[in-house]
Amino acid sequence: MPRAVVLLSGGLDSTVTLASSISGGNETTALSFRYGQRHIRELDSAAAVAKHYGIRHIIADIDLSSFRSSLIGDSGEIGKDRKDIGGDIPDTYVPARNIIMLSVAAGLCESIGAELIYIGANSVDYSGYPDCRKEFFDAFEEVISKGTKAGADGTPIKVVTPILTLSKSDIIKLGMRLNAPLHLTWSCYEGGGTPCGRCDSCILREKGFRDAGYRDGVAP
Amino acid sequence: MPRAVVLLSGGLDSTVTLASSISGGNETTALSFRYGQRHIRELDSAAAVAKHYGIRHIIADIDLSSFRSSLIGDSGEIGKDRKDIGGDIPDTYVPARNIIMLSVAAGLCESIGAELIYIGANSVDYSGYPDCRKEFFDAFEEVISKGTKAGADGTPIKVVTPILTLSKSDIIKLGMRLNAPLHLTWSCYEGGGTPCGRCDSCILREKGFRDAGYRDGVAP
Numbered sequence: 001m002p003r004a005v006v007l008l009s010g011g012l013d014s015t016v017t018l019a020s021s022i023s024g025g026n027e028t029t030a031l032s033f034r035y036g037q038r039h040i041r042e043l044d045s046a047a048a049v050a051k052h053y054g055i056r057h058i059i060a061d062i063d064l065s066s067f068r069s070s071l072i073g074d075s076g077e078i079g080k081d082r083k084d085i086g087g088d089i090p091d092t093y094v095p096a097r098n099i100i101m102l103s104v105a106a107g108l109c110e111s112i113g114a115e116l117i118y119i120g121a122n123s124v125d126y127s128g129y130p131d132c133r134k135e136f137f138d139a140f141e142e143v144i145s146k147g148t149k150a151g152a153d154g155t156p157i158k159v160v161t162p163i164l165t166l167s168k169s170d171i172i173k174l175g176m177r178l179n180a181p182l183h184l185t186w187s188c189y190e191g192g193g194t195p196c197g198r199c200d201s202c203i204l205r206e207k208g209f210r211d212a213g214y215r216d217g218v219a220p
Numbered sequence: 221m222p223r224a225v226v227l228l229s230g231g232l233d234s235t236v237t238l239a240s241s242i243s244g245g246n247e248t249t250a251l252s253f254r255y256g257q258r259h260i261r262e263l264d265s266a267a268a269v270a271k272h273y274g275i276r277h278i279i280a281d282i283d284l285s286s287f288r289s290s291l292i293g294d295s296g297e298i299g300k301d302r303k304d305i306g307g308d309i310p311d312t313y314v315p316a317r318n319i320i321m322l323s324v325a326a327g328l329c330e331s332i333g334a335e336l337i338y339i340g341a342n343s344v345d346y347s348g349y350p351d352c353r354k355e356f357f358d359a360f361e362e363v364i365s366k367g368t369k370a371g372a373d374g375t376p377i378k379v380v381t382p383i384l385t386l387s388k389s390d391i392i393k394l395g396m397r398l399n400a401p402l403h404l405t406w407s408c409y410e411g412g413g414t415p416c417g418r419c420d421s422c423i424l425r426e427k428g429f430r431d432a433g434y435r436d437g438v439a440p
Binding site: 060061062063096097098099100102103104106107110130131133135136139140142143144145146147148149151152 | 280281282283316317318319320322323324326327330350351353355356359360362363364365366367368369371372
């Protein structure tokens, strides 16, 4: 039974990615990060999703509080402006975030003998993020191959991106087909008890459910 | 004036690497990690070295306590056996450590507009570490180029490894030539007030000073 580490933010995309790993027959460990994000609410969702599947859930603490980004900390508004979507690199870009998370996942793979990293990156809705493109993940596989004990031993760790080229509505359809607990997920950039309904992430989610023809169990 | 982020553990190698960045005319920021290492003592040395140069020093907290390694935590003896040196991948290998540290450094570079990462990796004394080889650093540059905003903007971040192929005694000679504060550095794998004189790191350091023809200011 192959072992996989799945990066689980607690959002919709990573939850469908986790469902994909589990339905693929992998012995799956979920890995989440506490990195000073404002929407810490999503970690509760990640825990609920992991509990739903009865899998091991590891939360790694990474303090990036010295890094500038509108997603982190208390400063400024988070891009609520639709013009951010699909344009240049968005405000909400966290420097090197995927590289850092994949690196820690690679370390965890080595520790527990896993050979697969699943990441719910998506190059469609967030095409502005440079670390959400296939060529980035290919380059990262090369780094893991060169830079880890597993790679040196001839069993390199692979990066799996099951939703990379799917639209939001196709991600939701896949999640429904896999029976993923979408009602437990959290997408809103803001904290709070209910989604704000106004941030980029809420807008994309709402449109995705509408296009897929499903009702969102956690709609604002 | 180019900006550089230097990975500074507080040991001899990273301190000479820092001296190399500063003498190269870079506006330098030192980056250290608190990752659950047993020899937290080295962080005091890192702070002392940064203070010596009057540069900004950032300590990032990364909790890897769930990762197995004899370097981390309280379990087991740290390889005091000379047969570890230069053989297979040593006990003291921390899974994906250099990848993780370089990733965070890349994120910091993006945050402060730095274009260079200096890392005191060495492929001579520690040839067993897969993430201390030139081909690994080349692959990592490719990842940063593909996966960061800086890379997307056409100004990729470079990884500089000034001591990669130097012997320990040549590193010490370089440090002396650059007037690096070697007396402030800490190499021992153990904590404590004075170096143990018995671990791999102490043994390599002692031999290095002896071969270089200098007296070690912090000899046990």
